[in-house]
Amino acid sequence: MSKQADRIIIFDTTLRDGEQCPGATLNIDEKLVIAKQLARLGVDIIEAGFAFASPGDFEAVSKIAQTVGTENGPVICSLARARHDDIKAAAAAIKPAAKGRIHTFIATSDIHLQYKLKKTRPEVVAIAEEMVAYAKSFTDDVEFSPEDAGRSDPEFLYEVLERAIAAGATTVNIPDTVGYTTPSEFGGIIKGITENVPNIDKAIISVHGHNDLGLAVANFLEAVKNGARQLECTINGIGERAGNAALEELVMALHVRRQYFNPFLGRSENSEASLTNIDTKQIYKTSRLVSNLTGMLVQPNKAIVGANAFAHESGIHQDGVLKNKLTYEIMDAQLIGLSDNQIVLGKHSGRNAFRTRLKELGFELSETELNKAFVKFKDVADKKKEISDWDLEAIVNDEIQQAPDLFRVELVQVSCGSNAKPTATVTLRTPDGEELTDAAIGTGPVDAVYKAINRVVNVPNELIEFSVQSVTGGIDALGEVTIRLRHESRLFSGHAANTDIIVASAQAYVNALNRLFSSLQQEVKEEVTA
Numbered sequence: 001m002s003k004q005a006d007r008i009i010i011f012d013t014t015l016r017d018g019e020q021c022p023g024a025t026l027n028i029d030e031k032l033v034i035a036k037q038l039a040r041l042g043v044d045i046i047e048a049g050f051a052f053a054s055p056g057d058f059e060a061v062s063k064i065a066q067t068v069g070t071e072n073g074p075v076i077c078s079l080a081r082a083r084h085d086d087i088k089a090a091a092a093a094i095k096p097a098a099k100g101r102i103h104t105f106i107a108t109s110d111i112h113l114q115y116k117l118k119k120t121r122p123e124v125v126a127i128a129e130e131m132v133a134y135a136k137s138f139t140d141d142v143e144f145s146p147e148d149a150g151r152s153d154p155e156f157l158y159e160v161l162e163r164a165i166a167a168g169a170t171t172v173n174i175p176d177t178v179g180y181t182t183p184s185e186f187g188g189i190i191k192g193i194t195e196n197v198p199n200i201d202k203a204i205i206s207v208h209g210h211n212d213l214g215l216a217v218a219n220f221l222e223a224v225k226n227g228a229r230q231l232e233c234t235i236n237g238i239g240e241r242a243g244n245a246a247l248e249e250l251v252m253a254l255h256v257r258r259q260y261f262n263p264f265l266g267r268s269e270n271s272e273a274s275l276t277n278i279d280t281k282q283i284y285k286t287s288r289l290v291s292n293l294t295g296m297l298v299q300p301n302k303a304i305v306g307a308n309a310f311a312h313e314s315g316i317h318q319d320g321v322l323k324n325k326l327t328y329e330i331m332d333a334q335l336i337g338l339s340d341n342q343i344v345l346g347k348h349s350g351r352n353a354f355r356t357r358l359k360e361l362g363f364e365l366s367e368t369e370l371n372k373a374f375v376k377f378k379d380v381a382d383k384k385k386e387i388s389d390w391d392l393e394a395i396v397n398d399e400i401q402q403a404p405d406l407f408r409v410e411l412v413q414v415s416c417g418s419n420a421k422p423t424a425t426v427t428l429r430t431p432d433g434e435e436l437t438d439a440a441i442g443t444g445p446v447d448a449v450y451k452a453i454n455r456v457v458n459v460p461n462e463l464i465e466f467s468v469q470s471v472t473g474g475i476d477a478l479g480e481v482t483i484r485l486r487h488e489s490r491l492f493s494g495h496a497a498n499t500d501i502i503v504a505s506a507q508a509y510v511n512a513l514n515r516l517f518s519s520l521q522q523e524v525k526e527e528v529t530a
Contacts, residue, residue, distance in 0.1 A: 061078045158193065235290040
């Protein structure tokens with residue numbers, strides 16, 4: 001059996017693997033906002049990025065290490081290929097953290113060795129051993145991953161892991177890189193490692209997996225039953241291709257079925273204890289935050305955090321739930337941070353009451369951020385009689401956690417109807433403070449608004465996704481608009497909330513354009529620096 005932890009360790013890779021999802025690119029400030037929320041959520045380790053990948057990634061990892069990586073905070077980790085430059089960059093980036101980890105990897109499957117690495121098995125073993133030892137010279141906390149372990153020859157996998165542990169790896173991560181394995185197969189891989197790697201008792205066994213066949217969470221739970229003690233996952237399951245194992249699904253499965261999955265049942269005092277350090281009441285808010293900032297919407301029927309996860313339409317179900325929630329609900333919605341939309345604030349509420357309620361909801365805002373959010377709150381309160389906690393979250397997410405404020409919407413005016421051509425007039429304030437106005441005709445009011453904005457901004461792009469969601473019920477509900485656009489081969493997302501969905505649509509589009517402009521400016525800076 002592997003080295004024991006006193007709980008299942010949650011390793012969050014939302015800011016690294018999750019951000020690799022097309023269109024989910026985050027700027028440094030947005031990464032920091034998410035990292036702070038992950039710390040509140042109670043994750044044990046935050047994989048903050050791939051420090052060597054770019055100056056921006058390095059800065060993000062370093063800033064998170066400095067700000068979130070406190071003595072009582074999570075371990076801050078940086079990914080690094082099994083190369084000296086990668087590992088050196090990772091070490092420098094995590095240095096400000098009280099607890100830092102370097103996560104280095106090299107592929108071990110024959111298909112990767114032949115076509116990607118063009119190396120022999122002995123060469124890969126030697127590299128793994130050397131690079132783990134090099135990482136160990138910077139920090140005692142070193143994680144090693146044999147990439148594509150799910151398709152690697154077991155005997156070779158055992159050899160690589162044994163040598164990596166001997167070189168200093170304290171965690172060995174087993175990735176199902178392409179989401180190929182089934183639960184019984186993945187559990188068998190973990191069991192084989194516990195039985196055939198002689199020094200496995202000196203390391204924690206971790207698992208990482210993708211959801212290409214929809215089996216990532218099931219694979220991880222089977223891995224826990226066979227000796228895995230660290231789970232690498234992302235909020236909402238975002239990530240490359242079909243995504244990663246979803247943190248919220250894993251945590252709640254381990255909570256609701258804790259006696260079934262409990263690997264510590266031999267310790268009677270732990271039979272009913274939580275298996276993770278996660279504060280489950282922070283789950284829903286974290287999900288919403290990541291969804292808003294990445295532009296990756298959560299499907300309504302998504303387990304745990306979907307809009308329909310605790311909804312009942314069937315008369316039989318409704319009757320049962322009214323009599324006893326346990327008839328059709330295996331967990332309480334409040335357990336993940338969902339509560340009734342209690343009316344706590346209105347247009348007569350003051351700044352102090354506003355600040356206090358935001359703190360209760362878990363938001364920690366600077367004075368400048370609070371002032372901006374309070375102005376938006378008053379504006380919404382003038383239009384809505386009743387303000388709910390969900391409204392407050394939308395206000396903060398919309399006003400504070402935005403893309404760089406390069407272009408700003410100053411005016412949106414539309415004219416449309418059954419016998420009229422939809423026409424829009426927009427005024428944008430440019431980064432130089434100049435106001436530019438233009439108008440356009442479209443197939444509908446939103447199309448007209450976007451065409452008018454494009455005439456002002458004049459940067460080629462293609463709108464590939466547009467969605468509107470209601471934050472709360474009622475005719476006066478805030479409408480949240482999320483859009484994704486493509487510039488050349490890159491995707492950018494935008495998000496905005498307003499009681500007027502046409503205005504929200506304009507703001508979301510400009511939000512995405514600001515991300516695009518910021519990215520272009522960063523590329524110019526990096527070229528100048530180079």
